[in-house]
Amino acid sequence: MSHTQDLSRLIQNRSDEFISISDDIWGFAESRFQEFRSFERQAAYMEQQGFRVKRGIAGEDTAFTAEYGSGKPVIALLGEYDALSGLSQKADEPCRCPLQEGGDGHGCGHNLLGTASLAAAVALKEYMAEKNLPGTIRYYGCPAEENAGGKAFLVRDGAFADCDIAITWHPGWMNQVTPSGSLANFRVFYTFHGKSAHAAGAPHLGRSALDGVEIMDVGVNYMREHMIDEARIHYAIINTGGTAPNVVQSEAQVLYAIRAPKVTQVKELFERVNDCARGAALITGTTVDIRQVAAYSDYHANDVISEKLGEHMKELLPIGYTDEELEYAKKFQEVITDLDKANLKDTAKKLCGKDSGKVLEKPLFDFLVEKNLGGGKGSTDVGDVSWVVPTGQFNAVTWCAGTPGHAWQVVAQGKGPVAHKGMLFAAKVMAATAYDFLTDPDLVEQAKKAWLEDLDGETYPNALPADAKPEIW
Ligand SMILES: [Zn+2]
Ligand SMILES: [Zn+2]
Known part of the structure; x- marks a missing residue:
């Protein structure tokens, strides 16, 4: 046998x-x-x-x-x-x-x-x-x-x-x-911090963290046209900052998965996604923390x-x-x-x-x-x-x-x-x-x-x- x-x-x-x-x-x-x-x-x-x-x-x-x-x-x-x-x-x-x-x-x-x-x-x-x-x-x-x-x-x-x-x-x-x-892959949290305010009474006093997340996502979605075909980027909004539209959201968070055939390519895309996040923070008058929690080769x-x-x-x-x-x-x-x-x-x-x-x-x-x-x-x-x-x-x-x-x-x-x-x-x-x-x-x-x-x-x-x-x- x-x-x-x-x-x-x-x-x-x-x-x-x-x-x-x-x-x-x-x-x-x-x-x-x-x-x-x-x-x-x-x-x-x-x-x-x-x-x-x-x-x-x-x-x-x-x-x-x-x-x-x-x-x-x-x-x-x-x-x-x-x-x-x-x-x-x-x-x-x-x-x-x-x-x-x-x-x-x-x-x-x-x-x-x-x-x-x-x-x-x-x-x-x-x-x-x-x-x-x-x-x-x-x-x-x-x-x-x-x-x-x-x-x-x-x-x-x-x-x-x-x-x-x-x-x-x-x-x-x-x-x-x-x-x-299989694709190399980073998992990254982007946490935006803004300032809460009455959304109708005093919107000029607020800075929306949710706006930060949304503008970052829009930026990344535009970026797709200018990256290698094999790359994949997807995200999930983990924290929308609350369920009340009449409150300016002071904190919001989005989790990204950034993938490409090689780790070096993911690193490059990661830096560009970070720029989208920083740009969104600048636009919205918020700040953003970037925290990578996982990496696959x-x-x-x-x-x-x-x-x-x-x-x-x-x-x-x-x-x-x-x-x-x-x-x-x-x-x-x-x-x-x-x-x-x-x-x-x-x-x-x-x-x-x-x-x-x-x-x-x-x-x-x-x-x-x-x-x-x-x-x-x-x-x-x-x-x-x-x-x-x-x-x-x-x-x-x-x-x-x-x-x-x-x-x-x-x-x-x-x-x-x-x-x-x-x-x-x-x-x-x-x-x-x-x-x-x-x-x-x-x-x-x-x-x-x-x-x-x-x-x-x-x-x-x-x-x-x-x-x-x-x-x-
Ligand atoms: Zn699986
Ligand atoms: Zn599996």
Whole structure:
């Protein structure tokens, strides 16, 4: 039997335990740096399994590592477990119905993400013990991937300093190795301070902080015409200064996300957005505080790890679905918007050309996508890890084709049968790939060589301000 089959069997034997961990985390639905129950569910389980567990890393109370073995190589398996604000949703319901009004939900599938990486580590530990293999495997429980870039703080603190290889995945609706190219991303708060006054009685005595925010946003929206096409800038007004139009707002706040392919490009845009803020303050007679709270770096896929991930995905595909599972997926595909349906059709065409109609007959894409559609336009803090350790990442099918990201449909399918199958498949791919590197020093060297060539002399562009720390904001 191949090691892929052996490790798959070990994962399948414990599938009930892994499904239960993932479903519990789905239920906890804790967002950035508040993942106390999710983190403890995993950390306690890993302790029970005989891993050396270290709770709290780099000032992140909900980060932990679980390690087994000793010596080189050190293989890192990266997991996440944070949810998204406001996405509470009942499981298995193909309509928008929150479980708890205004509550959080797993709209990015991180309940599955963290659990599959943990499952891979557990299976590897059993296998290493059985075969008496040297080397170290280390599961990283990484908090706050969404909105705070938790891994950037871990990298800054040297948590990956002794790692040789890092492996992770992300839930989705395609099975594919993730190419390079997620966007670097800064999160910045702009807080305007003005002067309150009676808006009708004495408006000349007031200075509106909300005006500051609005003029800044208008300035940035004009700026869009004069920036690189690949850049993305978006904002949310966090504090409007109150609900009374007859009071001049003395304080207002807007949160920006500034993205571009490279950190250097984001830095440049950040300075220009800052100028828009300062200009708006000048115009409105207010002042503005600028506070950057998070930074994500762009992702560099390691070719050697990617190749191995692709091999094992091929080996383990198709996942195979029952009629009930296909029916389950279909009822979710029916409720995506017409825009999402058009996007699905478009993607199928890019992937399969003339055969796209055939692929679309089934609601689940149960095959390996080998065509490189380019890196996603989102951001991931796995990018930061990829600058300091050769890193490989892939996507696995956990929900129906066409499911929009960060949406209630993801939450609804998050503990369904398709999600569970995808999670176990991902665990198997990661375990088999980690084994390759654990047992072949030449392969580790090849990955390092490819990594250095790819970085081409550049070093980690740590973009976090020196005083930024993990915080709940
Ligand atoms: Zn996400
Ligand atoms: Zn995610």
